[in-house]
C-alpha cells in the first residue's frame with residue numbers, strides 16, 4: 001500500500017508558493033527581495049548542485065515591470081533559461097557574458113529551469129509582487 005511517509009505538515013515561510021520546486025535545489029535560500037528596481041541580474045551557472053549548475057540567486061522577488069537579465073558565468077557547460085509555463089525561453093549557450101532578458105509585467109510566480117540540468121536542481125523562480 002502507499003505509504004504517505006513523512007509528508008505531513010508543510011512549510012509556510014512566506015507568501016510565495018513553490019510546490020516543491022526547490023526541493024532539490026541546493027542554492028535555494030529563500031526569496032531574495034529585489035523589488036523596486038527596474039532591472040536585476042541573475043547569474044546562469046552559479047556554483048550549486050555539484051558544479052556550475054545553479055541560478056544565482058535561485059529565487060527573486062521583483063516589482064511589476066522589472067526586467068530580469070540572466071547573465072552566463074561560463075561555468076557548468078551550456079545552459080538555457082526556460083519558463084515552466086512556456087512564457088519565455090532562451091537559446092542554449094555556454095559563453096561567459098551571454099545575456100538573456102525578460103520583462104515581467106504581471107504579478108505572480110514564474111518558475112524556470114535549465115533544460116539540460118533541470119534534474120540536477122538547476123531551477124529558479126521570479127516572484128512579481
Ligand SMILES: [Cu+2]
Pocket residue numbers: 053076078079080114115116117122
Ligand atoms: Cu544548466
